[in-house]
Amino acid sequence: MLAKLQLKYPESKLYTVPPAKEDPDTLWLTTETNEEFLAIPKHLLTQSEAELLCTLFSEAAPLQSWQNDTADSRSWHDFLFDGSSLELDIPPKEQFRIIQFSIREKVDNDLLKEAFRSIFAEQAIIVFTSSGTGAIVEKKTEWSLPDEELLSAAAVIEGDFFVSPAFFIGRFYSLNDQFHSSFKQEQNLFSFAEKNFAKGRVFTFPSTFPSFVLQHVPKQTKTSMFADILQLFAEDEELKKTIKTYLENQSNTSQTAKVLFMHRNSVQYRIDKFIEKIGIDIKTFQGALTVYLACLEFDEDDNMEE
Template sequence: MDFSKLKKIYPEATLNKKPFLNEETFRMSYKNQWIHIPKHVLTEKEITILDLLKKEAQPDTFPSTQSKWFQFLEGSLEYPPQTESTIRLIQLVLEKIDNQFDHAIWIDSIAQIFESVLDVFFISQDTCYIIQGHNTKALTQTELYGMLKTLEDDFSIRTNAYIGQFWQPDSALKAILREERQIFQEEYDHLDYRINSLSDVALKYFTKEALAQSMIIDAMKEKILEQPDWKELIFALWENQGNISVAAKQLFVHRNTLQYRIDRFYESTGLSLKDMNDLLLSYLLVS
């Protein structure tokens, strides 16, 4: 398929590195990017034809799905499938998969190891969605990591996950899940952990636009990045809730050495890394 020819037919079509946008679009991969056409400019017949062209141009190497949840997320169903519980979306990106990877066995394994699974399906070669009901005790991120680690060992792959919140399956659900997908997509390359939730990414995601528009922030960020060891210092203190002794062990330096670096940082920036407000600001500056 030639994007320039498609663009002549659908002037609203765009080429983007991101698979999901804020609006509902018909999408297909194209030369390591994604073609997006707003669905509101397409008729049902046009969507059907484009789907056929998409399948012919890109035969899936992962199981196709007739999932109602998939259809709901993609916009072809207006309302979510009926369920008696709140639900959450767990997004998985699989790394290091090869031609021997069996998507069908992976789906079966997810359904067996996770409780209250309403659906499991792939939306691309390496992206798997789990729809989970809230009928059992909510697992911690540590417990979820242990479960995924078991699967990683069995399949010889690596996973990165975004664990969504539990939501009511009402009229607002589609927009909420679209935003969760957008968050994971935009933050994926900057995640600090393998298993992430809203609280892990909220500070950076919801403040980045305001921070990007501030000359004050730009000037302070430039000052901090002049010293190559300060970013590492800030991250170590942030990850350990400002505990100097634990951060020193993480950085393999003496506590007094770390204290000296903190004092130097304060003299240069006016920010005290012993103060949680200053530490938070410093973390946002270098994230």
């Protein structure tokens, strides 16, 4: 959207980071997700145009107001989001991961920072890129937060602040030449997850990558190759729910029955029914992977219809 607006004002510039400080001569606009920032010289705008743009978009606050108030947080911000060198003395064997966070509702960053401090280890560094969005830099230690605990923490933040937080848990990497490019790919995955997984709170590389890959397969190819599976799911969505739950629970029939509040024999009957009708054995790795991709494609089509 901002890229299209830039065409109307050729002298404007599009950025991925907000202004570093107050700029009285420029109108800085951003989207709800704070992924892009458009700087428009104010001399190009009439007062009514400026008022209209501020109604359609959010006016971006300067970075200095977002509480990157330590040398470490500023250095990590410049490294992650500006491509600068990391001006910190870090041993080469240490590994770090980046946990991205995004809260669309307005939230006080000081309170949010306090909440994060109670969740993460003391050495974690909190970096803001806007109000309610940013990253948490976590060093790999025996106290690194497990994924399931972050899911619980997200629920606590949602309840305490009446907001809808989303997190992307990055993988641990050494601070080598590949670190920055790996983080950029994780940014792409987080952006994809926020746009395509409305119900999710906490995302990871394994939870988003299959759908990300599937999106790049031509629609006609997916429709053709999954035709019989999609048709069966459309006719019996309870069967689809059972199959997907089974695959997401490591093909464990007992665990699937527990999650779905069903008898184990009922789950097994549905699995056998599916295998008989489709002819793909989902008890094998290749069969499970193929059908799981079909489940994701069915969900995507279902969401589009809604």
